[in-house]
Amino acid sequence: MANDKKFVEQITSMEEDFAKWYTDIVKKADLIDYSSVKGCMIIRPYGYAIWENIQKILDARFKESGVENVYMPMFIPESLLTKEKEHVEGFAPEVAWVTHGGSERLTERLCVRPTSETLFCEHFANIIKSYRDLPMVYNQWCSVVRWEKTTRPFLRSREFLWQEGHTMHRTAKEAEARTVQMLNLYADFFEQDLGMPVVRGQKTEKEKFAGAKATYTVEALMHDGKALQGGTSHNFGTGFSEAFGIQFLDSDNTLKYPHETSWVVSTRIIGGIIMTHGDDSGLVLPPAVAPIQVVVIPVQMHKAGVLEAAQKIADTLKEAGIRVKLDDSDQLPGWKFSEYEMKGVPLRVEIGPRDLQENKCVIVRRDNREKSFISLDTLVESVQGGLEALRQAIYEKALKNREERTFTATTMEELVEIASTKSGYIRAMWCGDLACELKLKEEADVSSRCIPFGGQPVGTTCVCCGREAKKLVLWGKAY
C-alpha cells in the first residue's frame, strides 16, 4: 500500500485548494496535457473517450428528434461575421484572425469560427425557398476558437469542442417549442446520464447570447458552490433571417422570415462532471459516460485459477454490454486501486484465491467505497445494480449539495452577507433593470445565473432597489 499512499498524496485536497485540486485531477487522471499552443489543450485518450460517450448519447437523441448533422467551414470572412450587429459586437473582440494563406496576404481576413450562426444563415439563405423546406433542423460537431485571456482545461480554453444546433422554422411558436425541447433534452441528459441536477431557466438581457431574443440555460452547481452553465438554447426570432435576407414563400403566397434557434453544449461538460462528483481520490464518473465502467483486479494473481477467474468475470461483463477492463499488469493491487479511483471508474471488482473457493467476488463502489461480497452466479445483475445505485447516489449527493448551498436574500445587506461568507446560489427578487444587476455584481460580486422556470417568488420587491420585483433570479459566482 506504500505505492497507493504515494499516488493519492499527489493530489491537492479539494478543501485546501479547489482550483488546484481540479488542475491536479485533469492531469493525474490523464484527461489532458498541455502543449506549446498557449491556452489550448490536448485531450488525451481517457478524456476523449468521455467526450465520445457524451457525443454518442446526445447525437442519438438529437437524431431521434429529427436533427441532421452537417459540416460548415471553420473560417468566416470578416464581412460575413459583421452582418448581424449585436452578434459581431459579442464576438469580434475574441476571435483569431487568419491573414495569410501560404506566403500571400489574403484580400479579406478570415476569423476562425467562434460560433457558426453567420455561416449557417448564409447557407439557409441559399437553400430555403418555400414553407415545404421548413423546419430545417441542423447540427454540427466541431471545434471553435475564442481568444480568451485566462484559460482552464475544459472550462475555458482558446479552442474547445462542442456541438452547435441551428434550426429554422415557419412560425415563432414552432421555434420556441424547439428551443424548449432542446433545453429539456439537455436537462434530462445532465440529470439522468451525468447525475448532475440542473436548474432550467432563462438568461437576463445582460447574460443572453449575442443576437438572441431569448437564451435558456441549464445551470449546475459545482461542489464548491460555484455555478456552471451546462448548456444553452437560444431563440433568435427573425433577427438573423432579416440580417441575412432569408425568406420563404408561405402557403398564403407571401414571403416571410423564418424563425431561428440554436443550442449548444461543449467539452465544459467534462469540467462540470469533475467538479460535481470528484473527491480527494480523484474523478468519480457517471456510468453512462465512463470509458471504463468496471475494472477487474485480480488479487494474489499468481495463485492458481485467479487470473482465469478474473478473465472470465471480464468476459462475462463485456458480453453483457458493460465497458470493462481487466488489469492484469504486474503493479501491486493497492497501486491499481488508487489508479482506478483516480480515474473515477464506477465499480471495482476484486477477486482473490479465497473468493474463488467461495464462488464469489468483491464489488467496491467508487463513490462511497462500499464493499459487497457477491456470488459469481449473479455477477451481471449485481454489477448492473451497482452501476445504477451509484448513478442515483451521485445525483442525490449533488442535489443535497445544491440544496445546502441555496440561500435566500430579501435585502441587499443579506445578499452581500451571504455572498461574502457562503458559496452557492442566492435566490432573490429582481425588478428587471440592468442597473440593479450591475450593482449586485459590483457590491456582492455575483451575476444572475438565470430566472428559473416556475421560480416561486421570495418577496415582492427588488432586492437591490426596492421597487416592484418582476422575477425571481438565481444569483451566484460562475465558472
Next chain:
Amino acid sequence: MANDKKFVEQITSMEEDFAKWYTDIVKKADLIDYSSVKGCMIIRPYGYAIWENIQKILDARFKESGVENVYMPMFIPESLLTKEKEHVEGFAPEVAWVTHGGSERLTERLCVRPTSETLFCEHFANIIKSYRDLPMVYNQWCSVVRWEKTTRPFLRSREFLWQEGHTMHRTAKEAEARTVQMLNLYADFFEQDLGMPVVRGQKTEKEKFAGAKATYTVEALMHDGKALQGGTSHNFGTGFSEAFGIQFLDSDNTLKYPHETSWVVSTRIIGGIIMTHGDDSGLVLPPAVAPIQVVVIPVQMHKAGVLEAAQKIADTLKEAGIRVKLDDSDQLPGWKFSEYEMKGVPLRVEIGPRDLQENKCVIVRRDNREKSFISLDTLVESVQGGLEALRQAIYEKALKNREERTFTATTMEELVEIASTKSGYIRAMWCGDLACELKLKEEADVSSRCIPFGGQPVGTTCVCCGREAKKLVLWGKAY
C-alpha cells in the same frame, strides 16, 4: 414521367464532360453547397451522413486494432512546425496563418494544422519515458487546412475532414508491421465496404510524404481512368523522434528513439465513391455507407391499403437493421424514382394495389435497374440479398473498368502513345532515378502512382533511360 425526365436532364453526361458531371452530382445529390469562404465547402446532411458511416466503420476497426482517439489543438506555432526540416518544406507553402487574437498581434504566428505530426511529437516527447509506454497508438478525427490554389469538392479543398493516426513503437519491425497493418485495413475497407478495387503499393521518393521514410498507398482507378490516392500509411522511422528529442528507456537500460508511423484517409473518399460508381442518373452508393439503403415508394398511394403496406415494409426492414426511408410525400412516383436514383440509394422497393393483392412488391437495383418481383414473406432476405448482390456487382464493374484501363509499355514511344490516347494505369519498368520520373511527367504527363506490392516485371530495362530496371511502377494521371 415528365417530371422525371426533366430532373435527369439537369446532369451533364459523364461521357460528355466528366468534370462537370462530377460537379453536377455533388450539388444535385445534395452532398455539398458552396459558401462565401473560397475553396471551402459546406457538407450537407446527405453528404455528411456518408462521412459518418465511413467514420463509424473505420473507427470501430481502428479500436479493434488497439487505436485510441485523442484531440490535438488546431494551431501549430511556427517554431514547432519548422522543427523537422523536410516536413516544413513540404507544408509551409500551403498553410493558413493566424496572426491576430482579437485586436492584438500574436508574438508568434500560428498555422492552422495542415497535418499534426509536430503536435503529436511534442506530446509524445512529454509522455513517453519507458519501453512500457510503448506502443502508443493514437488517432484523431478532425479537419485540416491547406491553402490550395484550385479546389474541387471532396477532392481538393482548403479545409477537409480526415483522420490521422500517429503511432510510436519500440522497434523498427513493429513500426513497419503497423504501417502495413493500417494499409491493409484501408484496402479491405475500400474493397469490401466501398466496392472499390485498390492497388496496394509504395510511393516513390518523389511522391512520398514530407518527412517519411516510406509511404504506402492504396490507389483506386476512377471511371474516367484517372487515379485517386485513397489512403496512405507512412513509416517515419526515427526521423521525427530525433528532431523532437523523443526517447525511451529500453529494458536494456539505454535510451532509444522510438519508431513512428502515421496513416490517413479523408473526405476524398466520397469523391472516390462518386467517380467509381456513379452514372448518368447520379450517385450509386455502396450499401455499407449509404445513408438510405432502401427507399420504399408507394404507387397509387391513395388506393386502399397501399400506404399501410408501404409503412409495414419500411418497419419490417428497419427492424432488420436496414437504413430505410418511406417516401409518402405527394410528389409523383416518377419524380421520386429519379430523386433517389440521383441520391444513389442502392435499392428501391415499389408497392402498388396489384402487388398488394398478390402479396408481393417490386425491388429495383440502382446499379443495373434490374427489377424483381418478390413475395412479401421473404422481404428481408430478398432485400439483404439485393444489397449484397449490388455490393459485389459494383466491385466487379469497377474491377473490369480498371482491367480494361490498365496498359503496359516497354518503350518510351509506347508509353507516350498510350498516355496521349488512353486513360488509365500504365505498367512500365523504372530504374529508380528521379530524372526518369520527371521525364515521364514532362513527356507523357504521367506521375508514378505507386510501386505495387508483388508487382510482376514487364521487362528488365527502364522504360525511360534503358538502364537496368529496379521496379515495376504504375503510372497515371491523378486527382
